[in-house]
Structures are given as C-alpha cells and as structure tokens.
Amino acid sequence: MATNDNSNDFLKGLVIGSIIGGSVGALIALLYAPKPGSELRKQIAEKTTDIYSKASDYFADSAEVVQESAQNIMNEGREKAQAIVESARRQAEGLIHKAEDLLSGAKEKASQVQSGVKAGVDAFKNEIK
DSSP, rough: OHHHHHHHHHHHHHHHHHHHHHHHHHHHHHHHHHHOHHHHHHHHHHHHHHHHHHHHHHHHHHHHHHHHHHHHHHHHHHHHHHHHHHHHHHHHHHHHHHHHHHHHHHHHHHHHHHHHHHHHHHHHHHHOO
C-alpha cells in the first residue's frame, strides 16, 4: 500500500513537473523569438490556454482516480465489516447453543439429584416407621 502511494506521488510529481517545465520552456522560447509584440502576445495567450486546458484535464482525471480509489476502499471496508459481523453472529449462535446444552444437562442432573434425595428421604422415613 505504501509503495503504491509513493509510486502515485512520484508519477504525480513527474507529470506536474513536466507541465510546469514545458510551460516555462515554451514561454522562454516565445520571449526570445524575434516576433512582433501583438503576435507574441497572441501566442502567449494560446499557449497559456493550452497549458490551462491540459492541467485541468490532468486534475479532472486525477479526481476521478481518487474518487474511484476511495469508492473501492469503502466497498472493501464494507465487505470486511460484513464478514466480521457474520463471523461474530455464527460464534454467538454457537455459544448460545452450547449454553443451552449445558443448561439442559444441568437441569437433568438436578432432576436426578432431586429424585435421588427424594428416594433417600422416603427410604429413611420407611425405615424409621
């Protein structure tokens, strides 16, 4: 995950640096070219519009990529949360089943002890008579 972030940061920096470097280079080339002022201003305006358009497209594409990545991360998180909830539910059902079995067994043993005590008391009473 960290390598992917570093790669994206590097790529983003490379693209932005290329755009800025190309813009500065084009501006310097225009300024040193022997042309009349009105033609030079027109070319500068055209290049500025072109660069602005390219930068806008790049940032729009970047926004889409970020949005898709965020959506994918949210979907993965939702799926993992559902899996955790399902696992917890299954474990809780298993614990409830075990507790019910233990309670049933305890009731059965208590009933047996009660029957045994009653039989002992009855036998004691019969012997006393």
